[in-house]
Amino acid sequence: MTGSGGRILVLCIGNPDRGDDGAGPAVAKALAGALPPNAALMVRSGDMLAMIEDWEGFDALVCIDAAAGGSEPGRIHRIDLAEEELPRDMAFLSSHAFGLGEGIALARTLGLAPPVIIVYAIEGQSFDGATQMTAPVAAAVAPAAARIIAEVARLQEAEHHA
Amino acid sequence: MTTKTIKVEYLARVEGEGALDLHIEGGQVTSANLRIFEPPRFYEAFLQGRSHVELPDIVARICGICPVAYQMSSVQAVENAFGVKVEGQLRALRRLLYCGEWIESHALHVVMLHAPDFLGYPDAIRMAEKHGDVVRKGLALKKAGNAILRLLGGREIHPVNVRPGGFYKVPTKAELVPLTEELKAARDMAVDLVRWVATFDFPDLERDYEFVAMRHPDEYAITEGRLISNRDIDIDISDYENEFEERHVAHSTALHSLVKRRGAYLVGPLARYALNHDRLPASIQSLAGEAGLGPVCRNPFRSIVVRALETAYACEEALRLIAGYEMPEAAAVPLEPREGEGFGCTEAPRGICWHRYEFAADGTIRMARIVPPTSQNQPCIEEDLAAVAAPIANEPDDVIRHLCEQSIRNYDPCISCSTHFLKLSVHRS
Numbered sequence: 130m131t132g133s134g135g136r137i138l139v140l141c142i143g144n145p146d147r148g149d150d151g152a153g154p155a156v157a158k159a160l161a162g163a164l165p166p167n168a169a170l171m172v173r174s175g176d177m178l179a180m181i182e183d184w185e186g187f188d189a190l191v192c193i194d195a196a197a198g199g200s201e202p203g204r205i206h207r208i209d210l211a212e213e214e215l216p217r218d219m220a221f222l223s224s225h226a227f228g229l230g231e232g233i234a235l236a237r238t239l240g241l242a243p244p245v246i247i248v249y250a251i252e253g254q255s256f257d258g259a260t261q262m263t264a265p266v267a268a269a270v271a272p273a274a275a276r277i278i279a280e281v282a283r284l285q286e287a288e289h290h291a
Numbered sequence: 292m293t294t295k296t297i298k299v300e301y302l303a304r305v306e307g308e309g310a311l312d313l314h315i316e317g318g319q320v321t322s323a324n325l326r327i328f329e330p331p332r333f334y335e336a337f338l339q340g341r342s343h344v345e346l347p348d349i350v351a352r353i354c355g356i357c358p359v360a361y362q363m364s365s366v367q368a369v370e371n372a373f374g375v376k377v378e379g380q381l382r383a384l385r386r387l388l389y390c391g392e393w394i395e396s397h398a399l400h401v402v403m404l405h406a407p408d409f410l411g412y413p414d415a416i417r418m419a420e421k422h423g424d425v426v427r428k429g430l431a432l433k434k435a436g437n438a439i440l441r442l443l444g445g446r447e448i449h450p451v452n453v454r455p456g457g458f459y460k461v462p463t464k465a466e467l468v469p470l471t472e473e474l475k476a477a478r479d480m481a482v483d484l485v486r487w488v489a490t491f492d493f494p495d496l497e498r499d500y501e502f503v504a505m506r507h508p509d510e511y512a513i514t515e516g517r518l519i520s521n522r523d524i525d526i527d528i529s530d531y532e533n534e535f536e537e538r539h540v541a542h543s544t545a546l547h548s549l550v551k552r553r554g555a556y557l558v559g560p561l562a563r564y565a566l567n568h569d570r571l572p573a574s575i576q577s578l579a580g581e582a583g584l585g586p587v588c589r590n591p592f593r594s595i596v597v598r599a600l601e602t603a604y605a606c607e608e609a610l611r612l613i614a615g616y617e618m619p620e621a622a623a624v625p626l627e628p629r630e631g632e633g634f635g636c637t638e639a640p641r642g643i644c645w646h647r648y649e650f651a652a653d654g655t656i657r658m659a660r661i662v663p664p665t666s667q668n669q670p671c672i673e674e675d676l677a678a679v680a681a682p683i684a685n686e687p688d689d690v691i692r693h694l695c696e697q698s699i700r701n702y703d704p705c706i707s708c709s710t711h712f713l714k715l716s717v718h719r720s
């Protein structure tokens with residue numbers, strides 16, 4: 130089991146103008162004011178290279194991102210990178226040169242990645258520009274936020290008992 | 292006769308979606324096509340009927356890496372049409388914003404996308420295992436460029452603070468000065484980067500390019516100037532369409548640009564450098580000499596050195612602009628819309644970005660034409676591919692494929708930017 134009582138970064142990734150890619154920012158809105166003081170909340174639009182330096186100094190990173198390639202829109206996947214890799218059949222979309230998978234790999238190589246990384250992937254179905262989130266993904270936002278709050282509490286608790 | 296076709300179905304480490312088809316018959320390269328299949332984006336069509344005020348924010352969306360180029364060319368065209376000139380500190384701030392874009396765009400390409408080609412790595416992640424320091428410097432450089440965009444533009448990607456006549460808000464001197472330390476460190480890193488890339492092994496290729504870039508009487512042209520070439524072009528930007536034309540080719544959703552009288556031409560760092568070497572400060576000229584560059588460089592593979600050099604220049608220039616900054620009284624010059632036509636042209640990181648608009652009396656856009664740098668470079672890229680592949684046509688496919696991909700990346704092509712279409716005709720029966 131992985132744990133961290135140090136500083137936690139909750140990173141919500143996505144573009145609210147591209148349909149279900151807006152899931153990350155929507156979860157961030159739901160989390161505003163609901164996280165403990167040692168957890169920082171950050172929203173980014175997807176340029177990994179612009180954000181991996183921000184990860185340095187954190188003990189744990191919790192990422193929330195929409196993913197394509199699944200079969201059940203709105204389904205929330207929890208991936209603890211200490212136990213498994215990001216699934217290859219699931220695309221974490223970015224219109225920039227580096228997506229989440231590449232960003233994490235580069236940060237790890239450079240020693241910038243926090244020791245604990247947990248990714249919450251929300252399966253999306255439409256990533257068209259200038260569209261709203263689809264109903265199943267919008268319905269997943271509140272449950273995802275609740276799971277993040279519990280995850281952050283668990284990370285703190287795990288460290289406390291370590 | 293042996294015939295073979297080498298295909299790269301999806302080009303990696305370029306922005307946008309493109310592919311490469313190379314046909315070889317009897318050891319001779321018969322065609323080299325950069326196939327761009329990124330869907331056309333119709334910006335020019337949906338700008339019609341929009342206000343000139345919205346223009347810079349709409350065209351910024353053409354590119355996430357070089358939005359400032361589109362903003363700067365578009366506001367220049369509005370100001371040109373309405374008879375206004377933006378000068379003094381507002382002009383300096385625009386140049387500073389543009390320096391930020393050059394830094395972030397060039398650093399991304401030089402370190403993360405192009406350097407792996409020369410060192411035999413599939414990507415920057417693998418390269419970082421051995422060259423972590425350089426990759427960290429590349430990221431820090433990109434961050435320094437982004438810091439300028441964030442402060443002057445409001446945010447890093449698709450800035451929102453540029454308007455016709457100037458800006459919505461300008462920084463105080465006290466807000467700008469803290470960038471200095473980060474930019475000094477960035478300049479030192481960029482100088483190191485020039486020295487590092489200069490040590491690469493470069494394929495031996497010299498091409499007789501027609502270089503096209505802007506030229507300014509006093510500056511290394513970025514935000515304004517005349518359009519010149521190393522042949523006989525020396526024109527006002529409003530004469531662009533007399534000298535250049537765009538043609539549709541079947542294998543690309545991006546129009547090909549040509550000098551009407553001659554054909555392919557090259558825009559971007561190599562062209563700027565060749566035509567404006569004498570406009571660089573002595574420190575940068577000296578650094579170029581140290582890196583083995585003469586005043587003109589015709590080897591496309593050495594564009595990585597010129598790009599790194601321009602990164603160092605942009606850091607130096609940004610520091611100069613910040614040191615000389617005094618907050619202007621107004622954030623923008625007032626504009627009175629009037630009916631007419633306006634032209635804009637600036638030096639995007641990848642080369643000239645040319646715009647023409649026609650406005651109604653209330654400033655509504657009647658017609659828009661945007662010529663991005665990558666579309667202009669396509670014919671040149673294809674000529675490079677043929678030249679690169681010809682001497683190695685009998686080598687194994689992997690060898691040819693690798694060198695051709697590297698040749699395309701010499702141009703830092705931004706394929707998403709380049710796919711503009713003027714018209715879409717739908718025929719139904």
